Structure formats: C-alpha cells, structure tokens
Amino acid sequence: MDAIMTLTKITDGAYLVPLGNANAVLLDAGSDLVLIDAGFPDKVDRVIDAVGKLGRKPHDLKHLVFTHGHPDHIGSAAAIVRATGARTYMHAADVPLAESGGPFRPMTPGRGLLPSIAFRIVWKPNEPMEPFHIDQHIADGETLPLAGGLRVVHLPGHCAGQVGFVWQGKRLLIAGDVFMNIFGLSDPVGFEDEAEGRRSQRKLADLAPETVCFGHGKAIIEGATTRLERAVAQR
Structure with a gap:
C-alpha cells in the first residue's frame, strides 16, 4: 500500500490529505464522509488509508466533490x-474533461519562477486520465447539502469550471488552484484565462475566510484574509 504519511487537521471536522504533490480535503461532519478532489493517479490507497485513520470504512466515503x-x-x-x-x-x-479523460484545455504559465518551473514539469494536457461519470453538475451560488452545507463559488481562470467551497459560514474556504501556497502565496501553475483568474483571486479575497486551503501547499490557518489581500495587491 502507498500509505499516507500525514493527515493534517485544518479545523474541527476537516483534514488535508496529500495525494502526490496535490491536496485533497476530507470532511468528517456527519454520518457520511466527503472528499474534495482526488489527486494524481494511483493515489486511491492514500485516500482509503486517510479514511481509516478517522476510524471509518471505505463505504463511509459517500461523496467525491471536485x-x-x-x-x-x-x-x-x-x-x-x-x-x-x-x-x-x-x-x-469541466464535466466533459472528467467524462472523456482529456485532452485538457491549453494554459499559459502563471507569473513567477515557481509557476513557470512547475508548468514545464507537471502540465501535460495530452496525457489521458481514466474517465469517470459525474453524477451531479454543480453551479455558482448553490449549497450542496453535504457535511452540513458546502456553498459553491465559481472561481474560473485557472480552469473554466473551477469552484471553491465555503464551509461552516466563513470558517473554511476550500479554494482549489486560485493560488498555490508552497513557498508563500503565488499564482497557480497556469491560467486558461489570466484575466478571469485575476478576477477570481480578487473574489477569493473578498470572501474574507477565516481559514483557506489550496490544491497545492499548506493551508492558511490564521490571517487568511490579510494574506489574500496582500497577494492580490501584488498582482
């Protein structure tokens, strides 16, 4: 088994699960577990291990949200x-991407050294993924009745169908790839539409979350809004 090394608590009921240089978030708030994002290929054992660390069984993971x-x-x-x-x-x-397994839409690199290097290393739009069916399409402004309620916020730019999820009021914002937080906040690896991406970065800061986590890098547990505002002002 490709065992997970860490399961990091973000806040009560929410855990960051590293899946091969990308994060998933596991929500344990009720009878059903919710996983947000699924990482790179061949990481299913890490997910099952994370579920087990919470004392739960694989069939307790009822919802996989992206x-x-x-x-x-x-x-x-x-x-x-x-x-x-x-x-x-x-x-x-983004449903056609999941249900076809690619190819993926083109991107241009984000600004800065880290995004430009990562773009060259990891972005392989023509490398196919195993396709899978999407059971439910989600849209901006709706609240999914999962883990006590996940409010959907459309945050395009990095990807046309990118969304964030606001959980428990403003207690936690799960922000996808609006930013990375590896060596501090930076642009994502790339943008499908940079102008839209900048608007989404501004929108993210305006949400004023208490805590925010990203698809890559560490969660910001304290001072999230201040750090987001500073990052936006630098762009």
Missing part, C-alpha cells in the same frame, strides 16, 4: 469511485 477537472485533481477519481461507491460532483464546464 474543485475542477485538471489531471492532478481527478487522477484517482475513477479508482476511488470503484473502491467506495462515492457519488461525484463537478461544475458543468
């Missing part, structure tokens, strides 16, 4: 669905 349809967020999705029977959720703009 911030967007890029390979590092859907790579293990088909395998996770087979292992758990989880129901799947994604913004309509």
Whole structure:
C-alpha cells in the first residue's frame, strides 16, 4: 500500500490529505464522509488509508466533490469511485474533461519562477486520465447539502469550471488552484484565462475566510484574509 504519511487537521471536522504533490480535503461532519478532489493517479490507497485513520470504512466515503477537472485533481477519481461507491460532483464546464479523460484545455504559465518551473514539469494536457461519470453538475451560488452545507463559488481562470467551497459560514474556504501556497502565496501553475483568474483571486479575497486551503501547499490557518489581500495587491 502507498500509505499516507500525514493527515493534517485544518479545523474541527476537516483534514488535508496529500495525494502526490496535490491536496485533497476530507470532511468528517456527519454520518457520511466527503472528499474534495482526488489527486494524481494511483493515489486511491492514500485516500482509503486517510479514511481509516478517522476510524471509518471505505463505504463511509459517500461523496467525491471536485474543485475542477485538471489531471492532478481527478487522477484517482475513477479508482476511488470503484473502491467506495462515492457519488461525484463537478461544475458543468469541466464535466466533459472528467467524462472523456482529456485532452485538457491549453494554459499559459502563471507569473513567477515557481509557476513557470512547475508548468514545464507537471502540465501535460495530452496525457489521458481514466474517465469517470459525474453524477451531479454543480453551479455558482448553490449549497450542496453535504457535511452540513458546502456553498459553491465559481472561481474560473485557472480552469473554466473551477469552484471553491465555503464551509461552516466563513470558517473554511476550500479554494482549489486560485493560488498555490508552497513557498508563500503565488499564482497557480497556469491560467486558461489570466484575466478571469485575476478576477477570481480578487473574489477569493473578498470572501474574507477565516481559514483557506489550496490544491497545492499548506493551508492558511490564521490571517487568511490579510494574506489574500496582500497577494492580490501584488498582482
């Protein structure tokens, strides 16, 4: 088994699960577990191990929700669905990516050294993923009745169908790839539409979350709004 090394608590009921240089978020708030994003391919064992660390069984993972349809967020999705029977959720703009397995829409690198290097190393739009079915299309402004309620916020730019999820008021914002937080806040690896991406970065800061986590890098546990505002002002 490709065992998970860490399961990091973000806040009560929410855990960051590293899935091969990309994060998933596991929500344990009720009878059913919710996983947001599925990481790179071949990480299903890490997900099952994370579920076990919470004292739960694979079939307790009932919902698999996606911030967007890029390979590092859907790579293990088909395998996770087979292992758990989880129901799947994604913004309509990215559903064709999941259900075809690629190719993926072109991007240009984000600004800065880290995004430009990562773009060259990891972005492989023509490398296919195993396709899988999306059970429910989600849209901006709706609240999914999962884990006590996940409010959907459309945050396009990095990816046309990218969304974030606001959980428990403003207690936690799960923000996908609007930013990375590896060596501080930076642009994501790339943008499908940079102008839209800048608007989404501004929108993210305006949400004024208490805590925010991203698809890549550490969660910001304290001072999230201040750090987001500073990052936006630098762009």
